[in-house]
Amino acid sequence: MWADNASKIDMLSYEPYAELIFELAISERMNPVTIGLLGNWGSGKSTILNLIENKINSCSDKGNIVSIFINAWMFEGYDDAKTALMEVILRAIEENKSISQNLGDKFKKLRDRVDWIRLGGLVLKGIPMMLSLSMGNPLPLLLESIKEIDWKDQKELEKLQNAILKMKDLIKESGQDNVVENIRKFREEFEQLINDSKIDNLIIIIDDLDRCNPDRIVETLEAIKLFLSVKKTTFIIAMDEDVIRYSIKRKYPHIEKDDIDISKDYLEKIIQLPIRIPELSDLEVKNYMLLLICEMFLKESKLDELLTILKEKNIFVKGEIINQNDILSILDLEQSEWDCFKNNMKREDFELQLDVFSRISDIIAATLKGNPRQAKRFLNTFYVRKKLSEIQKLNLDLSLLAKLMVIEYINIDLFRELYKWQLENDGYALALQEIEEEVLKEESGDNQHDNEIDQNSPWLKPIMKQWIKVEPTNLYNYDLRQYFYLAKESIKEKNISSLNLTADERKWVNELCSEELNDTFLEKKVEEFKVNNEIDHPKVVKGIIAKYQHDRRKKLRVLIFLYKHFPDLRKTLEEEIKKMKINEVTLPEITRIITLKNVNAEGYQAIKKHFLEEKKLSNELWEKIESSFNKSKKG
Template sequence: MWADDASKIDMLAYRPYADLITEIAVSERMNPLTIGLFGNWGSGKSTLLNLIEEQTTSQSDKKIAVIKVNAWMFEGYEDAKTALMEAILQGMKENQSFIETSKARIKSLRDRVNWMAVGKTVLKQGVPLAITGLTGIPPIIMPNSSSFDSPEGIQKQIDQVTKFKEEYLKAQPEGNVIENIRGFREDFSFLIQESSVDNLIVLIDDLDRCNPDRIIDTLEAIKLFLSVPRTTFIIAMDENIISYSIKRKYPQLNDEGINVSSDYIEKIVQLPIKIAELAESDVKNYMLLLIAEMFLEENALNQLLEKLKVKGVFIKGEIISGTEILGIVQEEIEVNGSIYKTGITETEFEQQIQIFNSIGSIVASSLKGNPRQTKRFLNTFYIRKRLAEIQRIEFNLAILAKLMVLEYFDSDLFKELFQWQFEHSGKPLQLKTLEEQVLGEPKEGEPFNIEELSKNTTWTSDKMKRWLGTQPRLTDIDLSPYFYLAKDSVSERRLFSVNLNQEERKYINQICDLDINVSIRRKRIEKMLEMDEVTRNEVFKGVLEKYHQDEAQVETLVECHKLLPQYKSKIFDEFKNLDGKRIDLSKILLFQQLDTDSFTELKEYYIEKKNADRKLWELGGMK
């Protein structure tokens, strides 16, 4: 299994990016500088930050102080600006690169930041006008009258506010807001110059997880207070989320046709670096390397990566084959002996490398170039694998992987396949026909009609042909155990809330099969009269849910209305809930099959209550 966070091993071939960014960040000529690492969710921004941190701290010719800040951790703080400034100053205090004499200046700046935050909080909460008169602090709003119910309470508030006044005024620099910002910048800049640090590099991660106001406040804190000589800020963020936050903050400029988000980002970020979406070949390579990471010891994994880099696999954009990985691993075994993690066998590793090697390309095409999605796919695979092992379910890993591919790239087709196998005791006849016909292996006497197989989705796209052709073939395989493991993905919440067993659900599907002869459907519906009342009610609920999912099932309800008198009232109410504008002549002709009184009542209801076309209803009602 893999944690859903940044990797410390470069399996995405991001090292060249880290080297370049480090080279720029430590350049005296370039600072002060703010670098933006732009990439979508899960694209590997945090992994790249880790590599940059590793590279910058290993600089031997310069004294670099690196501080890493997770912006999301300060989401609950009152003020984003002061929270960021406090975090950076705390990091500087703990960093060995700053000499002892810097500690006093750091403390002074931290006190200043703390009083900024306290001042903002007090002003926001307010104190009563009576205390204002006693202390001389300008009038502000009283927060809670219960604080002044007794002489003791009043005196307590007076003492607190008086103390605040004395301390706040002592800590506050004189002058207006602009002068205070300038003063902080000067003190912060002098602190860095006074130290022996050549460059302070601040890595900010997860900014795009914060709320829009906090995102803007954080960016403004960097620009106004912290961007001084010998500093470099490297911010990992999703540009789309940052742009949304800016437009939300300044909507009036958007209305003027000004591209406010682009201009704003350019003011904050001097060097934007965009992390490209991984190509399908990159995702497949990443998947195979993740498998290797799970099975191999760290040294062996690093050797594998190094040999692949020497071959130029990543630079050339080549696809790594499972055979290539197994060959390199075998070479390592011959030199160093066993290189597998405890409890891992060579056979197990080879089997799973080969499985994902065979389906890797089609999996990669479904994961949208996203490393995090790749991890989640593999985590789900191994969770289901382990569930099967715990319950002693016999299964084939390759079949599990192949079905998960369909689940990921087209959930509707996956659910449709679930229905097919459900109706045929785990072995869907429709899938057998698809494999034979789409893959060019038709049998004589078995005509093929895609429209009959699937009315709402297509099984004949190029992607589906690739999936169908991927080994193993699924014809005559019992798929029910695999869908059991994936029941969280296939269960229709409404239908499966009905208390039905497998046979009863199968029976509902048979009743609602619109392709069968009407007389056969009627016989199936009539069998409900032979059921006990509890079962019959549950089955009817299931039929209603099918109708709610597909309005074409109105045909089935019409038959139920005629054959199941105990449900006529409920069915009639369903007919009355239809959208009057969507009732065409074909539906009216169906309703005409109802008994005369029911049809007449329904007609009058739609004409009088929903302004339906009387002529259309009368035309449909003609015998």
């Protein structure tokens, strides 16, 4: 099994990226600089950060370089991510005794300024804006004014009063009562602290920023720009660019000019050097899956030796496939089997699983969209089911288990259809026989279509034909019950988190489901969605359906607009609309459904008939609303 986090072993050949960023980070000429390591969720950003940190920690000949590794997710529970980040960095410097011993009370001074900035933000959140603009020292006025406000939460009132009183104490000590002045002074004193500490370069590595909520993301970026980006500092920030841009757009609404992209301009001001991790090719995903098998079985020293030899042969640079024979040849098991494997690992199991995944790697790699984390998750699920079968003494064919998992992964609807077929015939999916024979006959060069199979069937799409051809074939001869028993959580409908949506697809689900869009802007957004040919439209529609599984009224609004613009999805959308309960279909919902009359009269009549005849909705109510709607259209 593999942990769903950063790997400490470079099986993706990301070493060149780590080396490049490391050299940029320690370059005196580039300093100060903020480097953005950009890649989608699960693309391997954290692995590269680990490689960079290891390089920094081992570069004793490069001067006095200090690195701080920060997980941005830790700021989620704080009122203010800006000051939380400032505190973490100050604490890390202070805890490094080799550089902090001669800095005296400089840390206290900076911490006081951090407190001032945090408390100032807290106060301004709790009072009317007019008071925040008061000239001079506003604190006496604030203390009087908050007593006049009708506070529903007594704890919030006490929190605000304590903050103001603490600010009062800080003003006495510092002699400054201006937030802007404290920000300016913090930058100056922080830069002086770095100089006095004799640090040549303070490298701050920030991971998991894209897991935070949008406000935290923007606050962290602003803290870097406003407070911390001074001489002798380098920031390396790993981020999913789409998530960051979405957060910026939420914080700073769009300006109605086609030539202005606030999120793009904002990021360019923060990130001086963007480094993008490309998606893995299908071939690279196949190689990665085989290396993950090697990692599970081999001792670390033997795995390092294998990776070193593969790199020396330029396998990764040339884009060559790693096959089972290459791996076995390098390991030379006849001579060194005793020294290769981890405890309890067996050579026959190792070779069997290399063989299994070599055969399915083509098709599974094509569905993983270049994402190494998804490769880990697929393999983890495989090994969970393998272990469960062993505990329950089930006699599984691992090749068949892997093949069924592939269809479960690439097309959950066909997986469920296969489940129904085997359910009808005591475990044997006999309905698959005609489809398999059709595909295998085509493979042999016989293009005669003797079977009455719809050539537009999803079973005959290229990726499914490829799946059918993977050994073992003739699945209708196998009792599949125990395999579906192990996959019973997938037989039921899944929620949005289980749909394996890409970052772009998740973004479209969120944007199309935004309650901030009125109908005019929602229609415009659906039109933009329609012309985006890089998106899997049916998959996004599934995401919308899953997101609104418990709120069908909100879902209906989006489905109506999708129905108008996607003729090929209308049958699916009709079925979803029909799932609405009788108490959910009131005047606004009926009115929306009636708008489909002029889009697709046949589909509209089918929906209407369903609600009137099967759901027993009032025919009189429907006709009354339809009549009123028709009159308004004529008017």
